[in-house]
Amino acid sequence: MSNPTVKSADGWAMFDLALRYLDRIYLYGAPGLGKTYAATHSRMDQSRFKTVQREVVNATLSDDIVLQELIGHYMPKGTEFVWHDGPVITAMRSGQLLVLNELARASAAVKDAMLGVLDGGSTAIPLPSGEIVTPAQGFQVVATANSSTDDLDPALLDRFEAVIWVSTPHPQMIAALDSEVKGLGTAVEASFKDSPERAISPRSAFTFTKLIKAGVNPKQSAQLAFGQRSADIVAAFKLAGVGAAA
Amino acid sequence: MPQTRSKRARKSKPTDVPIPAIPAGKGPFNVREMPPGFGASTNTLSPENTLYVPLGYDKESRAIRFHEYAHLELGKVRPDLAKYLDKAVKDKKQPIDPQWLQAGLDVIVNSMAQARDIEEIADLPLDDPKPTTPEYTQAMWLLRKLSLTQGRVPRNNKLPSDETAQVQNVYQGLLNLGQNYTHRQDKLDDKQYADYIAQALRKLQSFYDTKEAISKLKMSPSIAGMTNMMLRQALDGEGLSGKAITKMLGSESPFDITHKGPKAHYMYSDGKDSGWGTMSIVTLSMDAMARRRAPERKPSYVGGFRNAFRALLPAMDGRAWAIRRNKMGGTILLDMSGSMSLEPSDIVKLLKTAPLAQIAGYSGNKTTGTMWIMAKGGRYHNGIPEHPGNNVIDGPALRWLSQQPKPRVWISDGQVTGTGDGMQTHLLADAIGIVSRGDIERYHTIDAYLLGQPGDDTPYEE
Numbered sequence: 114m115s116n117p118t119v120k121s122a123d124g125w126a127m128f129d130l131a132l133r134y135l136d137r138i139y140l141y142g143a144p145g146l147g148k149t150y151a152a153t154h155s156r157m158d159q160s161r162f163k164t165v166q167r168e169v170v171n172a173t174l175s176d177d178i179v180l181q182e183l184i185g186h187y188m189p190k191g192t193e194f195v196w197h198d199g200p201v202i203t204a205m206r207s208g209q210l211l212v213l214n215e216l217a218r219a220s221a222a223v224k225d226a227m228l229g230v231l232d233g234g235s236t237a238i239p240l241p242s243g244e245i246v247t248p249a250q251g252f253q254v255v256a257t258a259n260s261s262t263d264d265l266d267p268a269l270l271d272r273f274e275a276v277i278w279v280s281t282p283h284p285q286m287i288a289a290l291d292s293e294v295k296g297l298g299t300a301v302e303a304s305f306k307d308s309p310e311r312a313i314s315p316r317s318a319f320t321f322t323k324l325i326k327a328g329v330n331p332k333q334s335a336q337l338a339f340g341q342r343s344a345d346i347v348a349a350f351k352l353a354g355v356g357a358a359a
Numbered sequence: 360m361p362q363t364r365s366k367r368a369r370k371s372k373p374t375d376v377p378i379p380a381i382p383a384g385k386g387p388f389n390v391r392e393m394p395p396g397f398g399a400s401t402n403t404l405s406p407e408n409t410l411y412v413p414l415g416y417d418k419e420s421r422a423i424r425f426h427e428y429a430h431l432e433l434g435k436v437r438p439d440l441a442k443y444l445d446k447a448v449k450d451k452k453q454p455i456d457p458q459w460l461q462a463g464l465d466v467i468v469n470s471m472a473q474a475r476d477i478e479e480i481a482d483l484p485l486d487d488p489k490p491t492t493p494e495y496t497q498a499m500w501l502l503r504k505l506s507l508t509q510g511r512v513p514r515n516n517k518l519p520s521d522e523t524a525q526v527q528n529v530y531q532g533l534l535n536l537g538q539n540y541t542h543r544q545d546k547l548d549d550k551q552y553a554d555y556i557a558q559a560l561r562k563l564q565s566f567y568d569t570k571e572a573i574s575k576l577k578m579s580p581s582i583a584g585m586t587n588m589m590l591r592q593a594l595d596g597e598g599l600s601g602k603a604i605t606k607m608l609g610s611e612s613p614f615d616i617t618h619k620g621p622k623a624h625y626m627y628s629d630g631k632d633s634g635w636g637t638m639s640i641v642t643l644s645m646d647a648m649a650r651r652r653a654p655e656r657k658p659s660y661v662g663g664f665r666n667a668f669r670a671l672l673p674a675m676d677g678r679a680w681a682i683r684r685n686k687m688g689g690t691i692l693l694d695m696s697g698s699m700s701l702e703p704s705d706i707v708k709l710l711k712t713a714p715l716a717q718i719a720g721y722s723g724n725k726t727t728g729t730m731w732i733m734a735k736g737g738r739y740h741n742g743i744p745e746h747p748g749n750n751v752i753d754g755p756a757l758r759w760l761s762q763q764p765k766p767r768v769w770i771s772d773g774q775v776t777g778t779g780d781g782m783q784t785h786l787l788a789d790a791i792g793i794v795s796r797g798d799i800e801r802y803h804t805i806d807a808y809l810l811g812q813p814g815d816d817t818p819y820e821e
């Protein structure tokens with residue numbers, strides 16, 4: 114049994130709502146939609162954290178990331194070894210927001226360890242020193258992934274209080290693109306109304322704006338940013354009145 | 360460990376190239392390939408948004424796609440335009456013929472694209488009219504052509520000067536509508552915009568007395584274009600069946616895909632008959648003997664059931680073993696046109712899997728073609744005969760195939776042509792009818808046949 118996925122057109126609004134009230138959220142969607150951006154930026158205005166000065170702790174996972182890199186390990190210092198907290202323990206101790214990027218790509222050992230980290234109120238992580246770390250107030254985890262929940266163990270998935278799917282770029286990314294090049298964000302957003310394979314990656318769109326701002330001509334900027342589809346994309350931009358292309 | 364779909368590197372497909380959602384402002388789209396020369400279309404009025412366009416990166420394909428994007432943009436900016444234009448078509452006093460309307464809208468969207476600096480639109484293909492083409496069709500051609508030459512009258516315009524001036528006049532009106540197509544630019548609501556279009560086109564329509572001219576047509580070009588599209592899908596085993604297309608076209612259909620009697624008589628807008636070329640059959644000397652080998656083992660998922668013990672020792676790809684089943688006999692018909700690039704080794708490849716098959720190939724030029732019997736009864740002709748590069752005789756060759764021993768296989772890209780190597784709707788319909796009735800299985804390429812992938816074996820991966 115696992116949490117049902119929230120699949121709705123207003124996935125970002127649901128995510129903002131979940132972030133306000135829940136501690137463990139799984140957010141997934143196509144690459145480049147701004148999942149990490151949303152996880153690290155949206156929480157700053159949440160009223161529940163107003164009195165706590167916190168930072169976001171980010172960890173991007175892959176098959177090669179070992180547990181010690183996340184939990185912590187001893188490091189040589191002079192003639193002795195001293196314990197060094199990893200990002201997970203750092204976030205737990207200080208009640209910070211832990212963003213775990215690409216959880217689905219983590220090794221089996223890391224995923225198993227996350228069962229303990231995501232155990233809610235009963236979370237307690239024993240360290241080699243004998244210390245047992247429990248999360249301070251305010252500890253919150255947002256895990257992001259490109260793939261659906263199929264790649265996650267049901268027990269791990271069940272530990273998330275909400276599983277949210279997003280299918281469009283984050284509204285703040287759209288606004289950022291629009292402010293860089295008039296109409297660009299809106300055009301990129303419109304491309305997501307079609308199948309994901311035909312949508313324009315916001316990352317590519319940011320590359321396009323970077324080149325335009327550097328003075329590269331629109332045609333070459335588009336070729337570098339969008340590759341073979343550049344002519345089609347520029348034509349669509351021109352018709353839609355996107356600033357730099359038109 | 361087998362890779363999951365999400366971890367597998369995604370290979371882009373040709374249908375991922377177009378970007379219709381931006382100009383349309385909606386989606387998702389069902390994008391399908393239409394080869395250049397078969398027209399293009401878009402429809403966002405039905406619940407399923409469709410876009411039928413060429414998907415290549417060549418100039419022509421791009422220009423066609425950009426033209427369709429402009430149609431989508433016009434539909435987005437003026438959502439009620441289609442409704443008012445439809446009223447103009449159905450107007451009891453002065454109905455606009457859909458052919459004129461399509462030409463007028465093409466001029467508007469081409470002008471829109473050029474006003475937005477989409478220079479590629481000038482590469483839109485527009486075949487020159489034949490000398491026998493009726494004048495009103497030449498006027499439609501000139502109207503469209505002017506929108507691609509920025510108003511310059513082409514040298515091969517055959518219309519008299521007064522008619523040319525009339526067309527130029529209407530073009531100017533449509534050009535203005537295209538260059539200033541947004542509400543902000545022209546201050547016109549959708550009804551007023553539609554009225555201007557209708558007003559401009561009625562001038563030309565009444566001049567050419569289109570109604571009388573159209574009554575001479577057996578099939579309007581717009582219906583022919585749509586039919587072509589549907590028939591191509593039917594040939595790929597997709598979309599509507601041939602029978603359903605015939606039923607849908609009803610009395611307007613000049614052909615009957617399901618016919619069992621004599622072929623219908625087909626006529627074109629220029630009043631000339633068009634059909635298959637005349638086929639002659641040549642049996643080549645067969646000096647070589649096809650090798651018959653013992654059944655070959657190959658990795659397969661079915662091996663576990665056929666040979667359980669061996670299945671416990673998987674091959675390095677993790678699969679078990681099965682026996683390759685040879686296709687021993689039957690008849691294979693090869694399309695030898697240039698687009699198929701047949702080589703001598705291809706015959707040997709086919710005979711390895713079907714050593715007793717009868718193999719024939721065909722191609723033609725202008726009004727005639729030849730079919731060569733290249734293999735039969737385990738013997739084959741060593742080499743490929745000199746052959747012209749066109750099809751021309753697909754129909755007669757398929758009729759021959761439909762009377763040969765089963766299984767009947769046709770290896771062709773499906774680009775059937777008749778005399779003059781022309782692609783014609785009714786010939787496509789005829790070919791589909793023969794394939795359907797003759798229990799013929801089509802493969803795009805020899806490799807697809809050898810791999811057992813019939814129908815639409817597109818060269819990309821999902």
